[in-house]
Amino acid sequence: MTDETQVVQIFKTIDAAVALELLVIIAAAIVLIIAVQRALSWIGNRLQGKKRLNLLVMVPFIRLAIILIMFVVIVPLLIEPSIQNMVALLGTVAVALGFALKDYVSSLIAGIVAIGERNYRNGDWIRVGDIYGEVRHVGMRTVEVVTPDDDRVLIPHALLWNQAIFNSNNGDARLQCAADFYLHPQHDGARVRQLLEDVALTSPFLYIDKPIIVIVKEEPWGTHYRLKAYPVDAAQQFRFTSDLTVRGKTMLLQCDVRFAVVPAVPDSE
Template sequence: MFVSGYLLQLDASNSEKISRLIDNITLGKVIQGVLLVVLAYWGQIFVAKIINWLAEKVPLKYRLKVKQSLPFWRAFVLGIVGVSLINLFLNLSADNILPLTGTIAVALGFAFKDYASSVIAGVLALFENPYQVGDRVKIGDDYGEVISYGLRGIMLQTPDDNIVTIPHNKLWTESISNANKGNLEAQTVISFYFSHDVDIENVFYLLYRVAQTSKYTQLNLPILVVMEEKPWATYFKLKCYPIDARDEFIYQTDLVRRAKRYFQRDNLPYPILPPLDNN
């Protein structure tokens, strides 16, 4: 009985404090709050433009480092505005904040469950670094460059120049493949197929030279040619790195175009697939 009475008294006290806080919300405070929200919105845009502009001006080796600072600056702006809003309406005192904490937590927990999950995953991702701005990642069926890291999710720019928004809570359910992990270079792998009677040493030499002489190749990183025998062909893979991961598909095109020119010159035999059995 004593505990029950104490809880009722505590609940009445909290209700009184909440009521008093609501009464203190004036039109002037609401207008200030709206202005702070607008300021946060434009602040996010301004920070993104400044960081992206600066990333293109600094030396190439620092470009990704500058871009990867964008989530921090966005969180910094949101943090300042968030604290200002709380101070505006709650005066940041324990007597004002504690009565609302439980109520707000329950309300937000039900109303924004998925959003909260994405935000928490985004915070964890800042420490675990499965992806950063500038990384080339594959999440589910989507592949592209991370061009934006927001509070709820990231934006990928695909090879077809589409923008895909992916919530951070995919961390819980999807595997994430990262091609460059914060580095400028991302390994490019190109497949070639030839007949079993092809001159293997010549193929190795040509593929290595094609990569070595490309203007896009990062020569400080290894160039590797590997092969595998298939029932219908000899399979070669050329593994090398472009100087800038953003040139991935231009680099692939350059390598394939120049390689096929040499293959045609040396009359290298391509595999002939057996006819399909329609019976």
């Protein structure tokens, strides 16, 4: 039996009446989806707070339910209801779902690896590409990260296979912070270095048991100072860095230390 004969046996003959019935079912589903979306949006816009969000979140689920019901009604009109045909149809659907869900399965496997290797845990501050934030939940498919701007980002575990994951504190309550200072080259380097160490020592956010490091590097435009230290808690990193920067700049200005000025480079045509 040829493949063409098998296809003919699976699908029914579509006449004008069946075609009209299919069009009616599809049109009814489209109209119902539009009506439900508009109705729930209209109702949701007249509610406040959590009630509005709970109502609007139902829209995609209702839309999916209508589409599934439409397919359930349409399939018997197109396919002969026999065990052989159903097996063939389910096999085709299974293959299609396998291709569609391969990335999902990859993320699930990567999630098991991430949990086993403890690449990131709740409370860790990680960077994946341009995303930096605190890990709030490690799920089976994604890791939930909250950024400093309070954005919730879901990152698929599958990125483990081909992208570097930067973990700033790796399970520790503290992580290293850095404040940068760019100074004019004509100054007393030893004095500036000691001054920046004192700035870190007097910060209310400093974790005293970790070292304070001042890295000095000469650049063509001046001297780059990088003050590194640890706050008491990783969540204080931004306040700690701001405190070091503001008080460090104030102390440098009081000591008549000039900051480097780099002239703007005009855009090339």
